[in-house]
Amino acid sequence: MRAVSSGALNLDHIGKRYGAIQVVRDVALEIPRGAFLTLLGPSGCGKTTILRMIAGFANLDEGRILIDGGDISHLAPEARGTGMVFQNYALFPHLSVAGNVGFGLRMRRVARSDIDRRVGAALELVKLGGFEDRYPSQLSGGQQQRVALARALAIEPKVLLLDEPLGALDRNLRDAMQIELRRLQRHLGITTVMVTHDQEEALLLSDWIAVMNCGRIEQFGEPLEIYDRPRSAFVAQFMGIPNLLNGRIEREHGHAVAIRLAGGGLIEGWTRARVSVGRDVVVAVRPSHLKLADATGSDSGVPAKVAYHSVLGERITYNLELASGAELEVHVPRHGAGAERAPGTQVHVIFDPAHTVVLES
Amino acid sequence: MTQDRYRCGFCLLLPACAAIVVLFAAYGWFFWASLFRPGAEGGLALGGAPGLHNYVRILSSPEELAILGDTLWVSLELTAVTLVIGLPMALAIARSHSKLFRGFILFSLAVTFLSGGVTRAYAWLIMLGNRGLINSWLQQLGLTSSPIQMVHNWTGVSIALVHFLLPFLVFTLVGAIKNVPVSVEEAARNLGASRMRTFLLITLPLLSSGIVVAAALTYSLALSAFLFPMLLGGGRVRMVANYIYERIFVSYDLPFAAATSVVFLAVAVSVIASFSALERLARRASAR
Numbered sequence: 106m107r108a109v110s111s112g113a114l115n116l117d118h119i120g121k122r123y124g125a126i127q128v129v130r131d132v133a134l135e136i137p138r139g140a141f142l143t144l145l146g147p148s149g150c151g152k153t154t155i156l157r158m159i160a161g162f163a164n165l166d167e168g169r170i171l172i173d174g175g176d177i178s179h180l181a182p183e184a185r186g187t188g189m190v191f192q193n194y195a196l197f198p199h200l201s202v203a204g205n206v207g208f209g210l211r212m213r214r215v216a217r218s219d220i221d222r223r224v225g226a227a228l229e230l231v232k233l234g235g236f237e238d239r240y241p242s243q244l245s246g247g248q249q250q251r252v253a254l255a256r257a258l259a260i261e262p263k264v265l266l267l268d269e270p271l272g273a274l275d276r277n278l279r280d281a282m283q284i285e286l287r288r289l290q291r292h293l294g295i296t297t298v299m300v301t302h303d304q305e306e307a308l309l310l311s312d313w314i315a316v317m318n319c320g321r322i323e324q325f326g327e328p329l330e331i332y333d334r335p336r337s338a339f340v341a342q343f344m345g346i347p348n349l350l351n352g353r354i355e356r357e358h359g360h361a362v363a364i365r366l367a368g369g370g371l372i373e374g375w376t377r378a379r380v381s382v383g384r385d386v387v388v389a390v391r392p393s394h395l396k397l398a399d400a401t402g403s404d405s406g407v408p409a410k411v412a413y414h415s416v417l418g419e420r421i422t423y424n425l426e427l428a429s430g431a432e433l434e435v436h437v438p439r440h441g442a443g444a445e446r447a448p449g450t451q452v453h454v455i456f457d458p459a460h461t462v463v464l465e466s
Numbered sequence: 467m468t469q470d471r472y473r474c475g476f477c478l479l480l481p482a483c484a485a486i487v488v489l490f491a492a493y494g495w496f497f498w499a500s501l502f503r504p505g506a507e508g509g510l511a512l513g514g515a516p517g518l519h520n521y522v523r524i525l526s527s528p529e530e531l532a533i534l535g536d537t538l539w540v541s542l543e544l545t546a547v548t549l550v551i552g553l554p555m556a557l558a559i560a561r562s563h564s565k566l567f568r569g570f571i572l573f574s575l576a577v578t579f580l581s582g583g584v585t586r587a588y589a590w591l592i593m594l595g596n597r598g599l600i601n602s603w604l605q606q607l608g609l610t611s612s613p614i615q616m617v618h619n620w621t622g623v624s625i626a627l628v629h630f631l632l633p634f635l636v637f638t639l640v641g642a643i644k645n646v647p648v649s650v651e652e653a654a655r656n657l658g659a660s661r662m663r664t665f666l667l668i669t670l671p672l673l674s675s676g677i678v679v680a681a682a683l684t685y686s687l688a689l690s691a692f693l694f695p696m697l698l699g700g701g702r703v704r705m706v707a708n709y710i711y712e713r714i715f716v717s718y719d720l721p722f723a724a725a726t727s728v729v730f731l732a733v734a735v736s737v738i739a740s741f742s743a744l745e746r747l748a749r750r751a752s753a754r
């Protein structure tokens with residue numbers, strides 16, 4: 106299959122209400138042609154609703170959806186030219202693999218011989234060549250997933266929609282499929298919107314991530330930007346940062362600031378927006394961006410006490426207690442870390458200024 | 467220990483076996499009775515030597531065969547009509563977004579389902595009679611000058627029977643429809659199929675076995691109809707059950723009635739068995 110002529114997608118301030126509940130609030134996103142966007146968030150955050158709105162299965166209460174500048178908001182689902190991979194694949198159980206993959210082409214009244222060729226190509230693409238005559242019930246979960254993907258790709262959609270596409274697969278298969286999905290999407294250059302609650306999946310696959318909470322976009326950006334520089338406490342925690350510390354701005358110089366922690370200790374950090382001296386702020390620090398030093402012979406860092414630690418294969422997780430009573434989680438690689446620090450040991454915690462992020466309130 | 471478990475399992479089977487034995491003994495006795503002639507003492511007494519004379523009589527009597535054929539054919543028609551009315555109702559119950567609409571249809575079916583047969587039959591008599599509600603409306607509106615005959619013929623019986631059969635069919639179908647995931651239908655729409663094509667190419671084939679099951683149930687209920695033909699047919703409409711009843715309580719010919727029911731049972735079972743063959747065919751056809 107050649108690269109498809111996919112479209113640029115524009116969500117123009119869309120909103121959706123179910124009764125009194127606003128499930129999608131003023132979501133505005135522009136996805137350039139060929140880009141991979143992930144809507145990331147916990148269940149019930151409205152991400153699937155947005156996908157269904159793009160596909161035409163949920164009406165918009167506000168805003169418009171455009172593909173290549175054309176308004177598709179009022180088109181029936183079958184007229185939108187999107188290709189969707191459903192969470193449970195939604196294969197047609199009474200049709201063979203070829204019947205499933207060729208269904209969209211049949212609906213488009215493509216000639217029989219062309220259908221066969223394009224079905225073959227789509228199956229080849231997902232490495233299921235030769236499976237044409239099988240039935241969905243005769244396939245493994247991973248194979249069904251590939252058929253669902255081939256079926257969506259066979260119609261050469263303007264936009265590919267993926268609803269938790271790998272959620273039902275086991276760990277190993279999911280890792281393999283993630284890499285394959287990424288390769289395919291790049292190869293075809295197809296505009297893709299994926300919904301997931303798995304942050305690793307989002308980081309691996311996406312060009313852009315929109316983190317969603319309560320129907321709203323909390324943060325939109327490139328994967329590493331979201332990973333390294335969360336904007337809010339919600340994004341920080343969703344991206345796996347357990348350490349949120351209270352403090353007050355003591356000095357500021359553009360993006361670089363010095364923060365006095367609530368329980369004492371001065372650390373340096375980074376802020377996206379300017380903050381004034383004296384403001385109370387919350388900073389987020391990833392456990393792997395912290396280092397431990399002996400309390401003796403070191404005056405840099407923030408003093409803390411080891412509450413307990415656990416060894417998880419390649420890393421040691423220390424749970425520390427700061428003078429303020431706040432807890433702090435630190436990850437140290439087991440290899441080359443020196444001796445383990447027993448509970449009760451006094452240590453100093455060294456912060457990395459580039460990865461100590463002041464959250465916007 | 468395994469043996470204990472087997473023994474225990476066998477004990478648990480006993481009540482079921484007892485029930486089956488009682489049921490089949492009744493059939494067995496009926497079959498046995500069908501081989502005789504009515505006894506001289508009347509009632510349940512049997513007389514004469516056992517033989518197949520009753521069966522010969524049935525299969526060589528045009529009247530008998532006509533009633534049997536009518537019953538089979540009319541039941542088929544009733545099943546078809548019920549299916550045409552019931553399928554949209556079942557779809558509405560299973561798939562409608564409007565709670566009110568769903569509730570309304572469910573409620574009206576439940577009322578039908580729960581109200582007694584005799585009450586309903588008389589209600590239909592009042593509705594459909596020559597001086598009934600419908601005829602008086604039609605005449606007041608000037609649509610007809612003389613009443614349209616709707617009772618004491620097949621029309622009235624059919625209306626009442628469809629009304630009786632509808633809940634059974636709809637409730638059976640709702641379950642089948644709910645087993646078809648909405649996402650499968652959405653996938654078809656997403657791939658470019660209109661609502662109608664989605665229904666014809668996806669929903670209907672996936673429903674085929676459910677439809678056959680519901681139709682078989684409806685058909686067997688229609689076959690055994692007794693009350694509505696009796697009350698609304700006014701003696702002019704006879705289905706097999708009514709005929710058997712007459713044989714027992716009017717002409718006191720129990721062995722002949724028994725033979726009729728044995729023949730009828732055999733025919734009905736084979737017709738219903740052909741329903742499942744039909745389903746297999748439908749499934750194979752839709753798999754292309």
